[in-house]
Amino acid sequence: MPAKRHAASTTATPVPVAPATLSSGPPTLKTNASAAAIAQHVWEQYLANTPQRTLLLDAFMAFLVLVGGLQFLYCVLAGNYPFNAFLSGFSAAVGQFVLTASLRMQTSDSGSGSSSKPSSKGKNARFVDEDNQEQVSGTSHERAFADYIFGSLILHFFCINFIN
Amino acid sequence: MRWCLALLLSCLLAAVNALSSSGSRLLVVLDESTEKSAYSTLWSDLEGRGYDVSFESPKSDKLSLFQHGERAYDHLLILPPKSKGLGPNLTPKSILEFLNKDGNILLALSGKASTSSAVSSLLLEIDIHLSNDRSSVVVDHFNYDTVSAAEKHDVLLLQRPGPLRPDVKAFFDGEGILALPRVAPQTLGSDSALVAPILRAPATAYAYNPKEEMPSAEDIEGTGSQLNVVSAMQARNSARFTVLGSVEALEDQWFSASVKAPGGKKTPTVNREFAKQLTAWTFKETGVLKVGKIEHHLATEGEVATEDLNPKIYRIKNETVFSIEVSEYAYDKWVPFEVPGEDELQLEFTMLSPFHRLALEPTGRTETSTVYRAQFVTPDQHGIFSFRVNYKRPFLTNIEEKHEVTVRHFAHDEYPRSWAITGGWVWIAGLWSVIAGFLAFVLVWLYSAPVADKVKKTQ
Numbered sequence: 001m002p003a004k005r006h007a008a009s010t011t012a013t014p015v016p017v018a019p020a021t022l023s024s025g026p027p028t029l030k031t032n033a034s035a036a037a038i039a040q041h042v043w044e045q046y047l048a049n050t051p052q053r054t055l056l057l058d059a060f061m062a063f064l065v066l067v068g069g070l071q072f073l074y075c076v077l078a079g080n081y082p083f084n085a086f087l088s089g090f091s092a093a094v095g096q097f098v099l100t101a102s103l104r105m106q107t108s109d110s111g112s113g114s115s116s117k118p119s120s121k122g123k124n125a126r127f128v129d130e131d132n133q134e135q136v137s138g139t140s141h142e143r144a145f146a147d148y149i150f151g152s153l154i155l156h157f158f159c160i161n162f163i164n
Numbered sequence: 165m166r167w168c169l170a171l172l173l174s175c176l177l178a179a180v181n182a183l184s185s186s187g188s189r190l191l192v193v194l195d196e197s198t199e200k201s202a203y204s205t206l207w208s209d210l211e212g213r214g215y216d217v218s219f220e221s222p223k224s225d226k227l228s229l230f231q232h233g234e235r236a237y238d239h240l241l242i243l244p245p246k247s248k249g250l251g252p253n254l255t256p257k258s259i260l261e262f263l264n265k266d267g268n269i270l271l272a273l274s275g276k277a278s279t280s281s282a283v284s285s286l287l288l289e290i291d292i293h294l295s296n297d298r299s300s301v302v303v304d305h306f307n308y309d310t311v312s313a314a315e316k317h318d319v320l321l322l323q324r325p326g327p328l329r330p331d332v333k334a335f336f337d338g339e340g341i342l343a344l345p346r347v348a349p350q351t352l353g354s355d356s357a358l359v360a361p362i363l364r365a366p367a368t369a370y371a372y373n374p375k376e377e378m379p380s381a382e383d384i385e386g387t388g389s390q391l392n393v394v395s396a397m398q399a400r401n402s403a404r405f406t407v408l409g410s411v412e413a414l415e416d417q418w419f420s421a422s423v424k425a426p427g428g429k430k431t432p433t434v435n436r437e438f439a440k441q442l443t444a445w446t447f448k449e450t451g452v453l454k455v456g457k458i459e460h461h462l463a464t465e466g467e468v469a470t471e472d473l474n475p476k477i478y479r480i481k482n483e484t485v486f487s488i489e490v491s492e493y494a495y496d497k498w499v500p501f502e503v504p505g506e507d508e509l510q511l512e513f514t515m516l517s518p519f520h521r522l523a524l525e526p527t528g529r530t531e532t533s534t535v536y537r538a539q540f541v542t543p544d545q546h547g548i549f550s551f552r553v554n555y556k557r558p559f560l561t562n563i564e565e566k567h568e569v570t571v572r573h574f575a576h577d578e579y580p581r582s583w584a585i586t587g588g589w590v591w592i593a594g595l596w597s598v599i600a601g602f603l604a605f606v607l608v609w610l611y612s613a614p615v616a617d618k619v620k621k622t623q
Contacts, residue, residue, distance in 0.1 A: 159595055
């Protein structure tokens with residue numbers, strides 16, 4: 001219990017602690033900064049601290065949200081006449097988004113998690129981590145990426161067939 | 165042996181075709197042979213049209229409508245007997261059985277003597293009603309013959325009737341004046357679709373019993389055009405039953421008489437032509453419909469191959485053509501049937517209830533028939549359907565055709581491809597942009613792998 005409370009306190013106040021660990025990025029925020037400034041800060045932090053592959057994943061997910069949103073908007077405006085076309089186009093975007101999100105969970109975890117993992121998991125987890133650091137994320141990036149490709153191909157196969 | 169039989173058959177067929185569409189054996193039930201001579205013109209006219217007329221007295225033992233369980237005659241003409249009733253061989257039951265076996269009956273009544281209760285109960289069976297005392301006569305003080313009935317006003321002078329309704333063919337119309345002496349009036353029940361008036365009394369006519377001393381206003385059962393002078397019943401099997409109120413109108417003397425309406429000129433009667441029209445209709449020389457070839461097939465350009473005709477199975481949303489040939493018998497031959505002006509022949513495409521009810525348009529005619537045709541798209545519903553033509557009109561024999569077909573749903577490869585539907589192009593573009601985006605992502609991901617490793621190492 002005390003360990004957990006300690007962990008909660010470290011994660012709840014990351015901002016004052018963060019500047020000390022930051023190697024690069026924008027200057028620290030003041031305590032009474034405006035909302036815009038906070039957003040600006042968060043965005044700059046995100047750009048500075050996110051690995052390139054995760055950025056790429058996020059860009060692709062944003063693209064999928066855009067494509068899915070446009071298809072849904074078209075369905076609302078123009079009607080759903082070839083309904084199978086709508087289902088397959090829209091579910092391709094949604095399914096691809098879900099797959100990409102799971103890939104992001106599997107790959108970005110260990111990239112930035114080396115510092116936060118011990119604190120986010122409990123006492124027992126720390127013992128496990130000390131035993132085998134390599135298997136922290138459960139699956140390797142290559143394995144995760146292969147799964148992602150496999151899942152995506154099944155999704156595309158299904159969607160192309162369903163759109164007839 | 166066989167050719168002998170064929171020759172015999174063709175001879176019989178030729179004999180049948182020579183006149184009525186349903187046989188030539190006519191039995192006339194007459195009370196006395198002395199009466200026979202009064203109608204000699206009618207008999208010679210009937211024989212001239214090819215009928216084998218035989219005469220029987222209602223009391224005769226030989227009189228039988230059936231022989232070995234089959235009709236012994238095709239048509240029956242009953243003149244009112246002098247005695248009570250029609251005798252033991254012409255019970256209402258046997259007359260109705262004759263009707264049920266497709267025999268046609270012309271029953272003449274007379275206002276001279278009261279009608280027998282047997283005839284009255286026979287008419288009740290088919291929803292034609294006589295007056296309660298069965299001895300009423302129609303009188304009209306405006307349309308009577310001044311020559312023969314200057315005092316009694318019981319010889320009606322009428323125009324020949326036009327069409328019953330605008331959508332019904334007129335079989336009894338024409339020029340000239342009819343003289344109808346001493347008419348026994350009939351009224352029709354309102355709940356039967358099978359009975360129809362042929363000739364109604366004029367609006368100024370009424371019925372009264374001449375035997376009563378003081379006709380009172382309360383006794384009048386019907387007036388004006390409620391009273392029928394001639395009425396008809398066509399049964400569901402298209403057998404015909406006609407009631408003629410005035411048997412005297414068929415007599416020779418009225419065929420050749422000259423009559424004079426009040427304030428009119430002296431004109432000869434057209435009773436003879438009317439008798440011909442009446443007997444011709446009753447004995448199925450007119451108003452008989454026949455269905456010829458029925459074809460249905462998919463709508464295609466040009467000729468349809470014979471193996472594509474009348475398929476057993478259609479698909480939903482198929483463009484389908486249905487055509488039917490209808491002929492009408494006119495005295496001695498089949499002629500193309502023309503639907504009356506405000507009427508139409510209709511095709512129903514039904515499964516339990518009609519999914520389509522369409523007008524069949526005349527598109528062509530052969531020597532003996534008109535070809536009616538309708539084109540439609542089968543409904544978006546699979547199941548067992550039938551093409552139905554159900555045409556039942558007064559004075560025309562019934563047409564009831566039913567042809568069953570199966571309607572199946574789309575096979576999996578009969579749907580339009582996605583790109584054929586322009587509305588789906590946006591979603592197709594969406595799908596392919598997702599796939600293209602995925603491919604680009606994979607390429608960039610693989611390309612960026614070393615950089616990612618470096619980042620990991622520096623951290």
